[in-house]
Amino acid sequence: MKLKVILVVLFGTLFVGCKKEKTLSEYMVNSWETSYLKIEMPTVNKTDSLSVFEDKFDNNPERLAQSKYNKDGTFSAWFINPKEKNIQKQGESKGKWSLEKDSLFIEYFYGGRDVKVAYHISKTEEGFLGKSKYDWDNDGEFDDVLIMKTKKITTK
Template sequence: MKTKTLFFITLFGMLFASCEPELSTKDYMINSWETTYLKIEMETVNNTDSLNVVEDKFDNNPELVAQSKYNKDGTFSAWFKNKQGNHVSNSSGKWNVVEDSLTVEFHYGGRDMKVSYHITKTENGFVGKSKYDWDNDGKFDDLLTMKTKIIKNE
């Protein structure tokens, strides 16, 4: 075997062996998260032809910040952290991932919710997008876009 060929085979083998496999979306979600951006576009808010957009970039020292933790056993907890560092409005539920879709089930605000998000991994978090009935008008036509960052476990 020529030295040149052996060199390229060895180089390719080293590159292949040194590559870390990318985490699946399910394994990636097992972490703690903080919402850094939220936008909800409600096309037919309260059964009208009016568009209502709620958007928050959480960049002006907000009163509350949404955080969550996804556990390996398929459970999660979510809360708001206030300026004093206390957790308020705690909720918990179940989660599952199929390919790039995250589904969460929980009870919040007096109603049972089951919401699916398309997840796109980012460098230090993820972007979740979901169509759901966020304005509770019976139509699943409201688009939510959420950006997150990883936070350290408490």
């Protein structure tokens, strides 16, 4: 009798512990806010000068980047000013996204140009970590490294 109870408890625990984890594609269908950003540009303006931009967004920033990835492969990204009483989306861009294994591919129009960039994505406790190599400084060299951390948010 005790053996049956132990086996039932053991298999019940095993069954509950085998809950299916969301795929990365399912995980990405959500709303996100950038909580850390670092861009290293080793040849800024075609020089041998290194320029590094880094923001932890922890000193009451004037702008926060947010985005929403939809199940149909579309997304939108915008900025908000958290200091405003009625927070409005500013500078909204719309585009397309797709995943291939652990690579996120996004296409959108921003700042007067078409942007097509790939990120290596990994899940984190709060959201996801994205890393890309791209021409972020518009100097013609695809040698700039961007590291971005996000957290899940609720949007209207």
